[in-house]
Amino acid sequence: MQKIPVGVLGATGMVGQNYIRLLQNHPWFEVTYVAASPRSAGKTFADAVAGRWLMDGDIPAAVAGLIVQDASNIEAAKPHCRFVFSAVELDKQAILDLEERYAANDIPVVSNNSAHRHTSDVPMMIPEINAAHADIIPIQRKNRGWNKGFIAVKPNCSVQSYMAPVYALMKAGYPVASLVITTLQAVSGAGYPGVSSWDIIDNIVPFIKGEDEKSEQEPLKIFGRIEGNRIVDDTSIRISAQCNRVPVIDGHVASVSVKFRDKKPSKEEVIAIWEAFRAEPQELNLPFAPERPIIYRREDNRPQPKKDRDTDKAMAVTIGRLRNCNVQDIRFVALSHNTVRGAAGGAILGAELIKAKGYLE
Amino acid sequence: MQKIPVGVLGATGMVGQNYIRLLQNHPWFEVTYVAASPRSAGKTFADAVAGRWLMDGDIPAAVAGLIVQDASNIEAAKPHCRFVFSAVELDKQAILDLEERYAANDIPVVSNNSAHRHTSDVPMMIPEINAAHADIIPIQRKNRGWNKGFIAVKPNCSVQSYMAPVYALMKAGYPVASLVITTLQAVSGAGYPGVSSWDIIDNIVPFIKGEDEKSEQEPLKIFGRIEGNRIVDDTSIRISAQCNRVPVIDGHVASVSVKFRDKKPSKEEVIAIWEAFRAEPQELNLPFAPERPIIYRREDNRPQPKKDRDTDKAMAVTIGRLRNCNVQDIRFVALSHNTVRGAAGGAILGAELIKAKGYLE
């Protein structure tokens, strides 16, 4: 199979670099185009990130020599990539405009940005949960008069640890009424340079701008369904989230309390549901799909970021400490790798699903 | 005024050392007696902790030269102290026995240990909340046939940040139905050497043995009342707690969601209640009482351990991020210094209250 040529917008930033790292040796996709701000344009990628390559290992050789293009110059992209991953760092309106211009020019966009997350005909995907939302793509094209282009987004990193386990229970016949969540989020979630070391060594910061709101609202769309020409939120579930920054490099932890709407599964049943959970990415055997999306650990003191974040290509969610909750029904602790499953890796899995569904032809 | 001579049991451990540090220059109490395991007995305190003095600053000169006694030798203590702070590290039964033997021998015990926390005639004190529980002391003496001795304890460090703010609301006429709490606890809470650096640098451990249970059960007794010859729990409130260890030196943070039983105060009202809150320790002007037991900070990103833990002799609780909760009624983040307010400092305040009430004569 010929690999699909892919561009990365915002390639010099931390998320962009992570795309480049993760797409090394990808069986379907190949980075053939890198774009960033005009400041970097015209340099080789290696020169553009000199002294700022943040990933482990060296710059992949195939990308090091690519000439960085100005991300706003869509014509430059056309000959070189079938679709793009977008990790540009601009203000919201500029992102909305730029991503729509790419899509209107027949270049699909799979985006990390929050700008389009609540655009009603843009799917916000966690492929194990709402693979069906990919089917909004032809509707989106029709809504907007686009031909081959489309926009798809991934949700915020903070929600990734608790969405799959909650969804697995819902799907198994235990609808959920409410969630009370406290997150302990790694510094890499803030990008680079992101959190000042002065603020976080020997400290906790109980605030991440906009994060409580994203953690409460995005799940409603992810759990929603396509109605007519748009995706409609599932408003039957109430979520309260309090997000904290902690001195951890990678890996977001969430302490979750769940109340079910009707009946409540036993502890053994919950674990069995999680361990049996498989979804379309697994059935389609997508390259970035973890074999088991949810891993339950029986040790008292797991999951831990340092020990569990890299499980199964850093794409699995690890859970532990399932107990009865004295106030709602059950409690557990969940972990996902925020810059892989929660960012570039999650978006790659989304693109794989979209490709498998035939929307990237 | 002549200072009251005080002993410290378990004086060579981390909590014991903190007592010695905090009681330096105390206006009422003076450390005149130190006891520990037989291994340390017979050495000067300075020799016994050589290479293991964990506090900032040097060993207080007045204590450095005291000869450490065997804590099990109560006769040795009698001539030298009116009462003792107990921070011995033994198994539960041994602590129960030892503390009772001191009390039976006319030496009151104010203890950091959990052994007696659920003994029904032993007060578990947060002086701003249940000063009235000190009045169980004459009943306890009568129950047990003791003369001058008694046992009083302080609750677990994990509850200290959220108890005062919740109590202030209850006292102001807003009874509480339930609390969902997630704590982020500092490593000093585990004592010394306590948490291995290998386990906690770049990591979170979502488990502290026994801590969820203590955090859920101890508040019920603290909110309880004296009935007949014992303290009866307040069982009208349900608490769910999930306790995490984080890489912070000092200062426990709690993310708290509160549901009220009947009516719900407005945000402004809650803040006003907290800022106006004063209790017996403030009225009695006790030496370790913070001027304002609850400090509300309006900045988005507070409280933080590094910035707020030392507020007002490290005895104040600092709160921030008061918001509506989508699931219960309100949410907030609370912080207290775990080894001062949550341990030795809290016990000293308790002893001050007991003294002010006349039970130390």
Add this chain to the structure above:
Amino acid sequence: MQKIPVGVLGATGMVGQNYIRLLQNHPWFEVTYVAASPRSAGKTFADAVAGRWLMDGDIPAAVAGLIVQDASNIEAAKPHCRFVFSAVELDKQAILDLEERYAANDIPVVSNNSAHRHTSDVPMMIPEINAAHADIIPIQRKNRGWNKGFIAVKPNCSVQSYMAPVYALMKAGYPVASLVITTLQAVSGAGYPGVSSWDIIDNIVPFIKGEDEKSEQEPLKIFGRIEGNRIVDDTSIRISAQCNRVPVIDGHVASVSVKFRDKKPSKEEVIAIWEAFRAEPQELNLPFAPERPIIYRREDNRPQPKKDRDTDKAMAVTIGRLRNCNVQDIRFVALSHNTVRGAAGGAILGAELIKAKGYLE
């Protein structure tokens, strides 16, 4: 005594804030003027630093309400301050110009910036070492045709831990031939936001731009002497420094190897010299002078940043681990608080010395 009104240039930055914190309740100086970039000008200081007050505790009330002025507007400063501490963050030429304009306008400048450190008639002061360099001030005035103004600077934070102990030995009759130094420097030395947490949690960065050079060259001027109208370096000592950034909040550590030019003191003699060392700041009883400038600790495992940085108002240097060096003559480990002794506190002590010498009238 009427306090001397003082201005802080660059008052809203981290160093500026530290001046404001440290000058609270200073017996001689009072902050009456704050200046920063035009962006902050016109706001109250409290508004200008809203959300960016980095110090422990609250903004001193007397400064919170001051209106921030544009630092380039010297006329505004004239009525309000007798001299200024400069912590502006500009490029080197702009700092040179600005500080000279203040001085030319009769407002002395005591500066944290490196711009003027190697200007030959500007004293670079560690008051315990080169108090005599203050006597360049009348010469500087004459050189430049200034009346009341002058410029004095403090050296880099990285040199503060080893300069006093080395100087004490030199002064006691043991001239030094060479130093091999490795520093372990705290993140606060990089200012705010400074070092990214992504770069330093679970990591060491063996490079701080310009720091090796400063650590090697500045001591030569500090050990120098006034000759004619300038300060001449002491070039008899060779210094090799390798500077590392480590995940510590405050406190720079240096591992130092010393070779003497002629004879070598015994270990006991070295310790005795250090413990007996006193200098002009101590004799003059300056407010910020530590009682003992050099504290030698005999424990194996000291000095440590967390335990020793705050010793004696964070102005003392703490030393430990004195041993023979297999290659040079002796080795030791030294520590100083980089943002107090090494920055604002050191500059305040310098200003106190200059005041005591009569150059601030």
Add this chain to the structure above:
Amino acid sequence: MQKIPVGVLGATGMVGQNYIRLLQNHPWFEVTYVAASPRSAGKTFADAVAGRWLMDGDIPAAVAGLIVQDASNIEAAKPHCRFVFSAVELDKQAILDLEERYAANDIPVVSNNSAHRHTSDVPMMIPEINAAHADIIPIQRKNRGWNKGFIAVKPNCSVQSYMAPVYALMKAGYPVASLVITTLQAVSGAGYPGVSSWDIIDNIVPFIKGEDEKSEQEPLKIFGRIEGNRIVDDTSIRISAQCNRVPVIDGHVASVSVKFRDKKPSKEEVIAIWEAFRAEPQELNLPFAPERPIIYRREDNRPQPKKDRDTDKAMAVTIGRLRNCNVQDIRFVALSHNTVRGAAGGAILGAELIKAKGYLE
């Protein structure tokens, strides 16, 4: 090829676990025997380390079910392993005795312990440097009347980062007169639980018991040569080492200053020597041999533990910051992974070399 059955003594400790992790899928060796203290004996390995498995990933399935034996019971080992890796934690005399008993019983011992490092007929191996020392094995057997058994050891983790680069220069014709070294060592070097988090978060500890001495003395033997029936130290080089503990999980950094005996290579020459350096492990293509034992990075700010420790199976030494030294001749910063290259991995490479040389038949 049939794999060689191998035992691990002290298998339940941190170093023992690391052997088991690293030997997974080893092409030559297979862990078939695990032994520890009598406390663990009789349990499956999985049960013996329940709650104490410290490695990333799960316990290798092939080892999880092995029954842990009492390490002092050599008869039990005989049928199951051709040789053993020793990571027992006993006092020095007990280790000396135990390892000698294994060797006397025809079971060779490759040891992490320091007990036998200065035994004159025991090779202390860094295979890239002193592969020739393996040839003491037949002499050792003869000295002691042993048949198939022998003892070989690996040096301390603290020396691993600077030995290869210094040796490469010596071998290229630049004999070295002296080294001044300061190390910044990771907490994993202290084993588990090892360093208390209370001691090292926001802190540096400038002392590791015995480490300065090991870092100064072990290189002399490693650089030595076989004379008659023993290895004689190279005493022509003087080494001064000051060892610090820093809050890093894995990866020891050394800041090194080198003085050459005669001539001094240019900077370009030094880098060329390091980059060209290959030795017997590379020529023999040993499984654990890094392709390039020394990697020089030209970026200003490398090596860094987090970025470089895992290079080439965590077996390569990474160097950076080569500069002239104002006091000696050159300075550089070197890094090696302390628990892989510096411990179990280095010992495995040593065993591979010994096997390749035919001493394991």
